[in-house]
Amino acid sequence: MSVRTRCSFLVGVLVLRFMGAECKVQSGTLTFGGAAAEEQEQWRFLGKFGYAIGTGRYEIRLRLHNTLHEDQVLPRPDLEIFLDEDWPKQGRFSACKRAQDVPARKTHGMLVPGQLGEWGPWEVGMLYQTIRPHIWYFALSDCPDQIARGMPGNRSFGYTVDYEIRWRQFDDSELSLEMRYMPVATVLVLLMLTAMACWFLSKSRVLRQSLGRLHPVVRGLLFAVGLHWVSQALHLAHLLTYKKNGQGLPAADGLAEVLFMLSQVASASLLIAIAQGYTLIRSKLKEVELLVPVVTVITLLHVALVAIGKMQAEDFKYHENEGLVGWILLSVRLSLFAWFRSGIQRLRTAGGMKLQNFLRTFEIAGSAYFLAFPTIFILVQVLAPYLQHPILQTALLAVQTASWLWLADLFLKRGSYFEVSELSASMLPGARGRAELSSWQSSEFESCSRSGTRRRTAVWSRLPEGDEGKMSSSMGEYSRDSRIRTAHLGA
Known part of the structure; x- marks a missing residue:
């Protein structure tokens, strides 16, 4: 077995060893401002999940951090769910109008948070995709007045909740x-x-x-x-x-x-x-x-x-x-x-x-x-x-x-x-670098050029009159041959 095959096989075994692990839950903490706060503090983005074609579902539960006084009402926020086609419009509306005006494709109303360190019940909903996959956006809203729902009491206080949410595909996969x-x-x-x-x-x-x-x-x-x-x-x-x-x-x-x-x-x-x-x-x-x-x-x-x-x-x-x-x-x-x-x-x-x-x-x-x-x-x-x-x-x-x-x-x-x-x-011969060879080539070329010049001067001085033209032609051919040899050496 080659080194490449052994390396690939080892990584494959280690990867497949962990592929059977199963996803459980996504969690976080959100803070709301209460009824007296500005609208933006009464609406919190929760997360998003991409569902494939089919029937997907979600499961959510809450846990309240605060300890309530006798005159305080248990907050029960709504879960608002928006489709990816509508989501870009939500920024144009006030926080407490988004569910109506965007609109939210589904509202899971009045979630019940757990108290005294205990989680509330899991609340389950379904979402359907029949034409193409979609990304769904989830937000918690505490905008509606509890008194209007027939639940009188003090709702002016801010509060913090932990949330846990599961998103599941039609085949129970929990990857978006x-x-x-x-x-x-x-x-x-x-x-x-x-x-x-x-x-x-x-x-x-x-x-x-x-x-x-x-x-x-x-x-x-x-x-x-x-x-x-x-x-x-x-x-x-x-x-x-x-x-x-x-x-x-x-x-x-x-x-x-x-x-x-x-x-x-x-x-x-x-x-x-x-x-x-x-x-x-x-x-x-x-x-x-x-x-x-x-x-x-x-x-x-x-x-x-x-x-x-x-x-x-x-x-x-x-x-x-x-x-x-x-x-x-x-x-x-x-x-x-x-x-x-x-x-x-x-x-x-x-x-x-x-x-x-x-x-x-x-x-x-x-x-x-x-x-x-x-x-x-x-x-x-x-x-x-x-x-x-x-x-x-x-x-x-x-x-x-x-x-x-x-x-x-x-x-x-x-x-x-x-x-x-x-x-x-x-x-290259002698294991010398290209830079060394280039330097050697240059010095040899300069040496040959200087030697050739000295030889031409000595010969020229001994020529009889009338033979300079012949010698000039010969030296031209010699010069061309020298350049050709040098170019070949440099290549």
């Missing part, structure tokens, strides 16, 4: 529609990355034995693939834990998003470094102007955007790059694309035919990578809300994985990039 197939997709990506990483390590070992070293671009690629692998492993752990406790591992999920972003930054940095001449006309990364400080700023910006995205409210959030975060990322990727293209254009004026052929393919593949996120991000905006997250995430994972395969093929095989870059340095 947009996340329904993400555990399987993440497992497949993780298995693919594991096989790819094992292949990378195997090829890198062979390359190191052949060349005597691993170039920094190869080590950078291995590091970036490692970041991607760890990010998917953490994301899978979060999803499997979510299936178990309904809350997941928020810290692991956040770290997974950060590492996935960093792997994308690493990939973009490798492409830009090469486009700016690293390994082609520059042998040291620090010689690439502004690369290190700009990449550092971009890295910090991506980490900050992940943090901002995690803090966004979920009522209008359909994927991780929703809203302003996504548009900033789009602007950054387009700026990186412009930087990449400018480097390619400068390289075109500094290389021979082999370099031109390499740059043609490199520019097409690199441009496709930089433009992938802007294209995908814009396209998902026109999709139904429940489709945006799975399509965006799946497409980004596919693009990133494809970029690793392409870069690995570029760095680890003796193809066009190997021929025009300094990665082939250790394959």
Whole structure:
């Protein structure tokens, strides 16, 4: 059994070991302002859930934090449920008018909270989808006057309740529609990355034995693939834990998003470094102007955007790059694309035919990578809300994985990039680098030129009159032959 097969099999066994875990509940705490408070303090967004076609259900219970006095009435908030088609309109109405004017497609009235540390009863409702899947939005409202309901008493006090809610699909699955197939997709990506990483390590070992070293671009690629692998492993752990406790591992999920972003930054940095001449006309990364400080700023910006995205409210959030975060990322990727293209254009004026052929393919593949996120991000905006997250995430994972395969093929095989870059340095006679050979070629050429000049001067002084023209023609042919030999040596 090969190393790649053993690695993939091990990860598969570990993943399947936890796939049988079952989701339980989502919970939280909400505070209401009471009857005397402003309307916005009497209405609280609870959460959302995507239901597939069929009959889905929800179960909710409450627990009151406050200890009531004799003249205080037990608060009994309503559960208001809105359809995704109507939800964008809710911001145009006052909080206590939304159920009527948006409208709420269903109101589960007068939930009973438990007291003295005890939970109230589970209250169950059904929701139906017959034409297409929908995302349903849930909110708790304490707007109606309890006196109007025939329940006199003091309702001017604020209070806090804990809630627990279960959402179930028609088949009892408790994953929202947009996340329904993400555990399987993440497992497949993780298995693919594991096989790819094992292949990378195997090829890198062979390359190191052949060349005597691993170039920094190869080590950078291995590091970036490692970041991607760890990010998917953490994301899978979060999803499997979510299936178990309904809350997941928020810290692991956040770290997974950060590492996935960093792997994308690493990939973009490798492409830009090469486009700016690293390994082609520059042998040291620090010689690439502004690369290190700009990449550092971009890295910090991506980490900050992940943090901002995690803090966004979920009522209008359909994927991780929703809203302003996504548009900033789009602007950054387009700026990186412009930087990449400018480097390619400068390289075109500094290389021979082999370099031109390499740059043609490199520019097409690199441009496709930089433009992938802007294209995908814009396209998902026109999709139904429940489709945006799975399509965006799946497409980004596919693009990133494809970029690793392409870069690995570029760095680890003796193809066009190997021929025009300094990665082939250790394959030269005497294991000397390309920079050393170039220096040797230059000194030899200068030495030959100086020797040729001295010989021409000495011979010219001894020529009889009338033979200068013949000698001039001969020296011209000698000069052309010398240039041809030198060009052949430089190739």
